[in-house]
Amino acid sequence: MSGEATESIAAWRAGIDALDEKVIALLEERMALSRQIQHSRMRNGGSRLAAARERRIVQRYADRLGDDGARLAALVLTMSRGAAV
Numbered sequence: 001m002s003g004e005a006t007e008s009i010a011a012w013r014a015g016i017d018a019l020d021e022k023v024i025a026l027l028e029e030r031m032a033l034s035r036q037i038q039h040s041r042m043r044n045g046g047s048r049l050a051a052a053r054e055r056r057i058v059q060r061y062a063d064r065l066g067d068d069g070a071r072l073a074a075l076v077l078t079m080s081r082g083a084a085v
């Protein structure tokens with residue numbers, strides 16, 4: 001591979017690494033918000049789960065990202081629920 005290509009790939013990877021850091025930070029922020037909601041609901045006698053809300057979230061991801069988006073949403077929700085200890 002040419003030196004130019006190697007440099008380009010390194011720069012693009014730096015961009016990806018920066019984006020991944022943001023995605024991770026956003027996921028952490030999301031999990032914290034989700035935990036607040038779940039704790040609040042449970043303190044008030046409700047359950048941890050809000051199934052209808054989850055269906056809307058999965059649908060939103062699916063509309064934008066297809067079947068993989070739906071799977072990603074399910075994983076994000078699992079992580080968010082798991083954070084509510």
Ligand SMILES: O=C(O)C(=O)C[C@]1(C(=O)O)C=C[C@@H](O)C=C1
Pocket residue numbers: 034037038048049050051053054057077080081
């Ligand atoms: O929106 C809520 O009611 C939440 O509790 C948050 C959240 C989520 O992480 O998006 C988590 C658990 C529920 O089952 C539904 C959604």
